[in-house]
Amino acid sequence: MELPVDADMLSAALLDIEDKRSWDARAELARAILLEQAAQELGDPLLIARARLCQANMRMRDGDITGATEQIWQVHEWAVANDARVLLARMHVLWSYIHQHLGDAEQGLEHALLSVELLDDEATDHMHIWHRVKLADAFWAAGSMDAARVRYAQAEDLAVRSGSLALLCLLNNQAFAEFDSGETQRAEQVAGRLQHLAVEWDVRLEPDYLDTIGSIQVGNGSFAEAEATMRLCIERHGEGQHDRADALAGYLLTLAQAQRGRGAFDLAQQNLDECRDLCVDRHLLDMLVRLHQEQAELHAARGEFAEAFAMHKTFFTAYQNLHSLQREARTRTRQAMFETVEARQEAERFREQARRDPLTGLHNRRFVDESLPTLIETDPALTIALVDLDHFKQINDRLSHNVGDQVLIRVAAMLAEGVAGACPEGFAARMGGEEFLIVLPGTTPGRATALLDGIRRTVRDHDWRDITRGLPVTVSIGVAAIADDPDATQPTLLSTADSHLYAAKHAGRDRVVSAASRGYASAA
Numbered sequence: 001m002e003l004p005v006d007a008d009m010l011s012a013a014l015l016d017i018e019d020k021r022s023w024d025a026r027a028e029l030a031r032a033i034l035l036e037q038a039a040q041e042l043g044d045p046l047l048i049a050r051a052r053l054c055q056a057n058m059r060m061r062d063g064d065i066t067g068a069t070e071q072i073w074q075v076h077e078w079a080v081a082n083d084a085r086v087l088l089a090r091m092h093v094l095w096s097y098i099h100q101h102l103g104d105a106e107q108g109l110e111h112a113l114l115s116v117e118l119l120d121d122e123a124t125d126h127m128h129i130w131h132r133v134k135l136a137d138a139f140w141a142a143g144s145m146d147a148a149r150v151r152y153a154q155a156e157d158l159a160v161r162s163g164s165l166a167l168l169c170l171l172n173n174q175a176f177a178e179f180d181s182g183e184t185q186r187a188e189q190v191a192g193r194l195q196h197l198a199v200e201w202d203v204r205l206e207p208d209y210l211d212t213i214g215s216i217q218v219g220n221g222s223f224a225e226a227e228a229t230m231r232l233c234i235e236r237h238g239e240g241q242h243d244r245a246d247a248l249a250g251y252l253l254t255l256a257q258a259q260r261g262r263g264a265f266d267l268a269q270q271n272l273d274e275c276r277d278l279c280v281d282r283h284l285l286d287m288l289v290r291l292h293q294e295q296a297e298l299h300a301a302r303g304e305f306a307e308a309f310a311m312h313k314t315f316f317t318a319y320q321n322l323h324s325l326q327r328e329a330r331t332r333t334r335q336a337m338f339e340t341v342e343a344r345q346e347a348e349r350f351r352e353q354a355r356r357d358p359l360t361g362l363h364n365r366r367f368v369d370e371s372l373p374t375l376i377e378t379d380p381a382l383t384i385a386l387v388d389l390d391h392f393k394q395i396n397d398r399l400s401h402n403v404g405d406q407v408l409i410r411v412a413a414m415l416a417e418g419v420a421g422a423c424p425e426g427f428a429a430r431m432g433g434e435e436f437l438i439v440l441p442g443t444t445p446g447r448a449t450a451l452l453d454g455i456r457r458t459v460r461d462h463d464w465r466d467i468t469r470g471l472p473v474t475v476s477i478g479v480a481a482i483a484d485d486p487d488a489t490q491p492t493l494l495s496t497a498d499s500h501l502y503a504a505k506h507a508g509r510d511r512v513v514s515a516a517s518r519g520y521a522s523a524a
Contacts, residue, residue: 010038010047017054018090019126021169025244029058049075049087057094065101068094089118089127093134105142112138125162129155133170140177148177165203168194172209179216187216207237207251214254223261230255249278249287253294260298268298289318359405360412363429368437372490376482379441383448383481386497387415387455389434390474390509399468406467408434411459411475418455437494438477445481445516452477453512460510476504479514 013035022028036051053075060068072094079087092115100108112135119128136151152174159167171194179187191213198205205213210233217226234251252275259268272295279288292315299308355367375382389395389411396404408430415428415436426440438455440448460474478501480493488496496515504513 007042007044007047010035010042010044011050014047014050014054015124017058018050019124019130021166025058025061029055029062032058045078046082046084046087049078049084053087053090053094057090060094060097065098069098072098085118085120086122086127089115089123089131092118093131096134096138100138100141105138109135109138109142125158125164126166129158129162129164129166129170132158133166133173137173137177140181145177145181145183149174152177165201168197168203168205168209171197172212175216176212179212179219184216184219188220191216204236207233207240207247210236211251211254214258218254218257218261221261223258226258227255227262227264230258245282246284246287249275249282249284249291252278253287253290256294256298260294260301263301265298265302272298285318285321289315292318357412357430360409360430362412362416362436363427365429365431368429368431368439369490372439375439375441376488376490376493380482380486381442381444383440383443383445383479383483384493384497385438385440385448385452385477385479385512386431386494386501387436387438387452387475387477388501388505390476390505392434395468395471395473398471403467407464407473410462410467411473412436414458414462415455418451418458422451422454437497445479445483445514448481449479449512449514449516452479456510456512474510476501476509477512478502478504479512481515484515 014032017028017032017035032051032054036048036055039047039051052071056068056071056075059065059071072091075087075091078084079091092111096108096111096115098108099105099111112131115131116135119131123131132151132155136148136155139145139148139151152170155170156167158164159170171190175187175190175194178184178190194209195205195213197203198209210229214226214229214233217223217229230251234248234255237248237251252271256268256271256275259265259271272291275291276288278284279291292311296308296311296315299305299311355363355370357364372384389407392404392407395407412428412430415438419426419428419438419440423440423443425442426438429437429439431437438452440451443451456475456477460472462473464471464473478497478499480488480496480500482488482493485492485496500513500515504511507513
């Protein structure tokens with residue numbers, strides 16, 4: 001495969017996987033892996049995420065639900081952080097399928113709803129159609145066929161207006177859903193429309209669509225028609241490149257059901273024997289369970305009731321074993337989901353901890369360095385202040401460093417409470433030692449100075465006797481504002497605040513100094 005050389009070509013190649021139905025999931029997985037390598041070389045995070053989500057989709061279609069789950073989480077965090085709506089919409093379709101696989105129809109429906117709500121003008125026509133089809137499928141899986149029909153109709157209207165071939169797959173899904181819901185007449189009508197449209201558009205129906213039609217014909221007692229449909233299905237399967245391991249076994253099983261229905265027991269047995277060989281060779285345990293059930297039905301139709309009873313017991317045992325294996329597989333998938341979520345949450349906790357001062361719980365210098373430059377660039381009403389404890393060395397020397405830590409913790413709480421009460425979008429941070437920073441977005445210098453003086457008073461007037469044994473605790477504060485220097489950067493703004501803090505110390509401490517005011521006296 002020749003890899004795309006630029007972002008536009010790579011995006012088009014990914015869209016070819018995303019919006020076209022391929023029957024060869026493994027080949028498309030290999031292709032998506034190569035496309036991710038190309039995206040990595042281009043350094044484009046969106047294309048990387050799209051390629052990984054394509055891989056997850058193909059792993060899921062190939063039966064590797066656990067692998068798909070782990071890979072979706074690789075995409076999830078980036079997509080949410082960057083509000084990549086189209087990518088999120090595609091991701092929720094996959095989550096819907098996975099939750100349905102886990103037997104959680106309600107969660108599956110919730111994700112399917114989100115996959116439609118996230119669609120916007122950037123979504124392709126195929127997405128608008130297909131996501132509504134999957135929402136309809138989710139309503140059917142949740143036992144609400146009336147709601148499913150509404151969504152199938154919406155998707156059909158979009159498909160007709162755009163002339164999309166997705167209409168064929170839509171009708172196939174609806175026909176199967178109606179049939180599975182016991183609405184055999186409705187199923188037959190939808191299947192008839194599918195066949196009529198294929199003729200009108202001169203399109204060969206895929207084997208899976210023919211299998212749906214054949215199953216409905218069996219259910220409605222049209223056994224001869226069903227046999228003809230399934231022979232055509234198997235013929236077309238042999239002509240195509242279909243890698244799904246259980247496809248042919250399933251087609252042979254439906255054919256055997258049709259032949260049993262019309263009394264061709266020997267032919268039915270031949271196809272069941274071939275189906276059994278495939279099941280054993282390819283380890284198709286779920287298909288083997290269905291085969292045991294059909295074999296019991298065939299014995300009963302021949303009047304071989306002892307054999308039918310014995311086969312029914314075999315079926316029941318195989319069904320229980322399969323149910324146990326499916327439960328284990330779902331447990332592995334849930335564990336993969338849990339471990340990935342837990343790892344992501346742990347990483348988020350680690351990132352948060354790395355931006356917090358362990359003693360006081362305030363933000364630290366790393367957080368300041370990450371957040372302050374953006375505020376300086378975007379907020380013309382930003383005001384900051386450096387806060388320093390007065391004569392803090394005396395507390396450490398005369399009382400102990402443990403007492404000093406207790407003072408720092410209590411002062412930090414006062415700063416945080418003072419900021420939260422007057423400027424909820426602001427924050428306090430510990431810069432190191434006994435020095436703190438207060439950041440006040442959208443706050444004029446005059447209002448900020450008054451707010452900061454209130455914090456100064458709170459610290460000074462607090463009853464410190466239980467900690468400092470009579471030693472006073474006060475703070476000096478230096479203020480700097482973007483309003484006073486519109487071209488300020490983080491270094492210059494902090495330098496201005498530090499200069500004003502020095503002036504507050506030099507003037508006698510326990511005061512606030514800004515460019516507009518040379519300070520509030522401690523006796524005020």
